[in-house]
Amino acid sequence: MTEEQKTPEINILNAAKEIFERKGMAAARMQEIADEAGINKAMLHYYYRSKQLLFEAVFKSAFSMLAPQLNEIINADTSIFEKIRNFSSNYISFVIKHPYLPNFIIQELNRNPDFVKKLVAEKNFPNISKFKQQVNEKVADGIIKPIKAEQLFINIISLNIFPFIGALLLTGFINVNEEAYKQLMEERKTEVADFIINAIKLK
Amino acid sequence: MTEEQKTPEINILNAAKEIFERKGMAAARMQEIADEAGINKAMLHYYYRSKQLLFEAVFKSAFSMLAPQLNEIINADTSIFEKIRNFSSNYISFVIKHPYLPNFIIQELNRNPDFVKKLVAEKNFPNISKFKQQVNEKVADGIIKPIKAEQLFINIISLNIFPFIGALLLTGFINVNEEAYKQLMEERKTEVADFIINAIKLK
DNA sequence: AAATTTGCTAACCATTAGGTTAAACTAAAT
DNA sequence: ATTTAGTTTAACCTAATGGTTAGCAAATTT
Known part of the structure; x- marks a missing residue:
């Protein structure tokens, strides 16, 4: 290695x-x-x-790999459906290559809550206000079902990130081997977006 | 304390x-x-x-608090929609009271992958075969949209668990304080099930 | 070429943390 | 009252770990 x-x-x-x-x-x-x-x-x-400083360097570097992905869904100039599709596909592809990354970030953030405040203060920290506005618009226009932008955002993130963080637990529950689980993740590149869009689209 | x-x-x-x-x-x-x-x-x-044995006692105890919750969704004798509603509501209520629990389990499982095998081998370990059968039936009957039971299961778990594991990250992104976030979690007791059911129900 | 800065190593140091032990204390059994 | 078994404590031990230092080697500067 x-x-x-x-x-x-x-x-x-x-x-x-x-x-x-x-x-x-x-x-x-x-x-x-x-x-x-x-x-x-x-x-x-x-x-x-020191160990602490080395750790902080690693953390910053790791976090800065994820932030751009999130800005994709938040600030792109595309339709909301397209954003969801792009993000899901891109994010899952990315994490398949860096399987430990999301878990690492979540974990260390939980261990050191003050770290969040520092991160939020920095520029480049994702902000969902644009996404929020877009969702509210589409709800008002009757294009998607009524839903709080915050809840939709949480759902998108959850559906994309958790399957990697909880991979071991989930492989246990659904009783598949690593290979089969990886295959499921591949399918999710489109599956997740379909699921979300089905959930919110007003037919 | x-x-x-x-x-x-x-x-x-x-x-x-x-x-x-x-x-x-x-x-x-x-x-x-x-x-x-x-x-x-x-x-x-x-x-x-030893520390190791004390840890294992804690882990077992923690895991055995979550397993019954999961068996709810898997083995209850209710309709699939009802299962989703019950699970989401019960699970979220439970985790609000034990906010560190899911993160702890996931984290230690990831740190010690062999632990999963031990757990799976034990009786009482949740098995989704019944849920799987139920989903396939409903898909065949044209009651829900075509979806793999595994993917649906992953989605249900993700939407319910991740918001607690990633709480700090998410409060940062959506820019709310702890209190407002807790309110969002309260809403999710019904919101999550609605979202999932909207996604799969064939109208 | 001499001097000086920079990169690197082995050995060492201090502290921390898990774990042990032997003695003391408590309370029930004889 | 004495023994005995279980419980608790303080003091101690050892290994591991983050971190330092003194010296050497290789560039770089003057």
Whole structure:
């Protein structure tokens, strides 16, 4: 898993991502990250001072990979149905490639609630006001059933993210192997959007 | 937060639940659990040998609180629409009272994938075969739109669980305070079922 | 070429955390 | 009253872990 990297900073960051995302901040060991990066443990401190700072760098980097995806659904200049289709398809494709990412973010956010406030304060933090306006419009126009934009947003996010966070639990419940579950996720690239649109479209 | 308990075992278990569910296995400290329980640290080992065993007791207890909820949707002798309504309402009511529980389970399951296998092997582990059959029937009868039972199941679980696991993230995105978010969750007791039923019902 | 800064390593340090132990205390049984 | 079994505590032990340091090597600067 250890590929050559341009700079030691990036090399360390990637190794730390790997370990932090899989184990979480508390369970991750600096030595393990050093091994993954193929370097001496002291180097981690040389480049990133402390575990906390290294963790924050990883977290920021991880979060900044997800934020653009969310802005897609929020600020794109497309119809609401198209947004839902695009987001579901794109997001699921993305997460299939980074399976530990959503769980990592949720987990660490829960462990450190103040972190949310810091994130919200930053620019580029997704804001749903545009999406909200769009939903309200379509409801008023009789194109979609009455629904609060907040609830619809929560539903979209839930249907797209949870199947990855709860993958292990769900494979247990529906009693399929990893391969079959992956296949289900592939299907969801279109399935989820269909489901949502069916739920809200006024025929 | 420290109330009098019947037996020291239960007292310890409750304290451990509190800490483990909030911080996770790795970040939880035995001393912290002892403090929460109002006892000496050695007592934890006296009654539960090791951190690992104490953790497993907590996990089992937590999981066994959720399993019955799931059997509701899976094995009840009611119509599929009723199941969805009952489950959503009951589950959300339950989790509002135990907000850390789902996150804890998911998190520790992800950290220790082999745990799933152990759980699945146990009796009382939910099995969706009955639900599956019911869905297929209704699809064949033209009562609901064609959908794989597995996908519907994943959707139901996602819509009910994720809003609690991702609460902090979602409050950030939709920019509401804790109180307003709780209100949204209250609404979801009926909102979620309506959404799902709209999505699948053939009119 | 000498000096100096930067990158890197091995050994070390201090603290923390899980776990143990031996002694003390309590209360029931003899 | 004495024994005995179960319970509780303080003090201790050991391993692991995040972090530091002193020195060396390789560039970079002057």
